Amino acid sequence: MSLVEVKVPDIGDFKDVDVIEVNIKPGDTIEKEQSLLTLESDKASMEVPSDTAGTVKEVRIKAGDKVSQGTVIALVETSGEAQASKEPGKAASAPAPAAASTAGGGVQEIKVPDIGDYKDVPVIEIAVKAGDRVEKEQSLITLESDKATMDVPSPAAGVVKEVKVKVGDTVSEGTVIVLLEGAGAAAPAPKAAAPAPAAAPAAAGAPAPQAGSYSGSADIECDMLVLGAGPGGYSAAFRSADLGMKTVLVERYPTLGGVCLNVGCIPSKALLHTALVMDEVDELAAHGISFGKPQIDLDKLRDFKSGVVKKLTGGLAGMAKARKVEVVTGVGTFVDPHHMEVQGESGKKVVRFKQAIIAAGSQAVKLPFIPEDPRVVDSTGALELPQIPKRMLVIGGGIIGLEMATVYATLGAQIDVVEMLDGLMLGADRDLVKVWEKFNSQRFTSVMLKTKTTAAEAKADGIYVSFEGEKAPAEPQCYDLVLVAVGRSPNGKKIGADKAGVAVTDRGFIEVDKQQRTNVPHIFAIGDVIGQPMLAHKAVHEGHVAAEAAHGEKAYFDALQIPSVAYTDPEVAWAGKTEDQCKAEGIKYGKAVFPWAASGRAIANGRDEGFTKLIFDEETHRVIGGGIVGLNAGDLISEVCLAIEMGADATDIGKTIHPHPTLGESIGMAAELYEGVCTDLPPQKKK
Structure with missing residues (x-):
């Protein structure tokens, strides 16, 4: 020994x-x-x-x-035989540029270079395709061993004639990657000494700032720090704790859940549910059942909304405690790549962390010409139900603005909507939106498209707003309440990211790779702060990926679709490719539209205005997108999401027995329609 x-x-x-x-x-x-x-x-x-x-x-x-x-x-x-080498070995290394050898006709075979002891390494990404011009040192493929992820760069510049590998293949030293035309002969490059990164770095974008340096002591030490306790943040923190990491969750507000649970998607859905029931009661007169005019108690309505929020946020606090996640309340800012200062009501705390996940979210965009006045609100202010205005203006024709417009209109307000672009709910296909527009044609007093809001002035009797555009009134209009819903901006510039060396764009976004890593390998970012779409369910998925990647697992954000839902009446939902996207990208697609006028359940509900649309790849018949407009469309779209992710084709869906009579069976019938076998509509041409 x-x-x-x-x-x-x-x-x-x-x-x-x-x-x-x-x-x-x-x-x-x-x-x-x-x-x-x-x-x-x-x-x-x-x-x-x-x-x-x-x-x-x-x-x-x-x-x-x-x-x-x-x-x-x-x-x-x-034991003696297994003594350490007298000469130091080498740490796991990133591969040198791929070796090149002549394949004839001026075409070079670009091969996997010396990658040490690694063999049969999986290819997880192909960075080039036939016809691409590549430069020397440009990445060709990304490999992933059980210890590291590494890019294989090209040893020469040239034009890719053929790619010899695909994602999922395994390669070793000498495997041909591509045929490169115009590349000069290159000797095999020597083994590189640079260490392999734990994951591929984020795409080059904003320049990396000079990180700060903190020399003081820390009040708390942890394996994982998560900044922000919205849906993405608390999910990341909980997943990190489940994986065995000592986790600290920093949140500026006294309750967990972020904007979504406290002042966003949850309270708005509570109010939208109330509005929908009120509308349904009103429509029962056509069924022979009549009620008197509703009596609205705003205080009780606020209490109902707050109770919904409290139930959910209280549950989160319990789950954090059960997982031994330490919640630190206060405003968190980085002071260096491994320390964060948290300023709370009781003073300052410094947290030292090994790894961190930024889930700092976003805030409502403000218009500079809109006055500071209690009668001007953003979505958070609108959810407080300060009053039921006689006349209300909603600036912005996106999902948030239209959802709140629906609530206030049902409560009795006269609503004007102004949108500077040429359509509402941009992102959804126009056929979906047209159904919504027709159904809501009497709900709103005016919808002004291609119209800008140019000025606003607060006076004693209201907010006077001036417009310019196609449907703009000539004179300023007076409103009792103005909702500004023109989007959200990320909080990337408010967290001291530069002190941690994390690059932030001019707009405040943080760029990440497929494992949610920033340019600083041990710091990840998720949710609104990394870009569109700013959706809670996307952030949750990213939070899981970040936590698992930080734990060393092979986790990647590789979703084929991210669903969007407008919880208006009727609801509008879509997932995967839209028709507009297919046209723009030159994708050969087919579609099938099943009208709810042929749905027994929709007719029985008295809500047959909607339809279900599936979009298919014409060559494979696989589902690549879909859209639904109608009652509960947001719940129904999940089957379309699963179909896209699983690579299901029209036969898979059409041959799946759906329960009858339901709205969900319209998805199966749309698939049958595409295949030409639907018996719930007049005969169709079979595919």
Whole structure:
């Protein structure tokens, strides 16, 4: 038996590299190549494997230390045969540029270069296609081993004639990647010394700022810090805790749930439900059942809405406690890449973290010419139900504006909607929106498209608003309440991201890769702060990906669709490719539209104005998109989402037995219609 010093091997030009995790302790039995610790430079994370097997007698470093080549990591007792190499080995390395060899006719075979001991490594991304012009050092493919993700760069410039591999293939040194025309002969490149990053870096965009440096003490230390407790943030925190990471969740407000649960999607749905019931009661007169005029008690309506919110946010607090997630209340800002300062009502706390997930969300956009006045509100203010105005203006014809317009119109307000573009609910196909417009033609006093709001003035009797455009009234109009719903802007510039070295665009967005990593490898970002669509369900999915990637799992955001829903009356929902997108992208598509006028359930409900549309790839007949307009469309769209993700075709859906009579069976009937086998409509041409 002998005692061996295990040292940091050759890690190229890297010096004084941070130790972010120590994977061993005294008494552990380790095998050769087992990871001892994780290092992190400003460019990459890397595992340092053991070059010997034995029993750990002493660990000489701890998380937070800085190490260089030759630093002693641990003392390991070996059996003699398994002594450590006298010459330091190398940490896992990123591949050198791919090797090139002549294939004839001026075409070069670009091969996988020396990638060390790695063999049969999966290809997870192809960065080029036939016809692409590539430059020297440009990434061709991305590989992923059980320890690292690495890009394989081109050794020369040229034009790609053929790609020889596809996603899912496994490759080793010498595997031909592409045929490259115009590339000069290149000798196989030597093995690179730069460490392989734990994940591919985010796409180049905003320049990386100079990170700050914090030398003070920390009040709290954790494995994972999550900034922001909206749906994405609390989901990321809970998933991190479930994976065994000591987790801290920083939230500026006293309750969890963020904008969505507290002042967004949940309270708005409570009010929209109330409005829908009021409308349905009114429509019962046609069934021979009449009620008197509704008596509206705003205080009780507010209490109902608040009760819904309280029930959900209270449940989140309980789940955080059950998972031992430490919630720190206050405004969090980074002070360096591993520390965050949280300013709360009771003072300041500093949290030291190994990894972090930014889930800082967004805020409502303000128009500079709109006066500060209690009669001017954003979506949060509108949900407070300050009054039932006689006349109300909604600036913005998107989903948020139209949802709140629906609520206030049902409560008795006269509603004007103004939108500077040429349509409402942009993003949805126009055929869906037309059904909504026809149904709501009497709900609103005026819908002004292609019209700008140019000025607003607060006076004693109301807010006077001036317009310019196709349907603009000549004189300023007086309103009792004005809702500004023109979008949301990310909070990326409000969290001290630059102090952590995280790049933020001029607009406040943070760019990430498919694992949600920012340009700083141990810091991730999710939700509204990384870009459109700003939707809670997208943020939740991203939060899970970020937590799992931080834990070292092969998790990626690779969704084929992200559904959108307008919870208006009728609801409008869509997922995957729209017809407009297919046309713009040159996709050959087919569609089938099943009208709810042929749906027994829709007719029985007295709501047969809607339809269900499926969009198919013409070659494969697979579902690539869909849209639904009608009662409960937001609930129905989930089957379309699953169909897209699972690669289902028209036969898969059409042959699935749907319950009758339901609105959901309209999806199956649309698939049958596309196949030409639907018997609930006049005969169709069979595909």
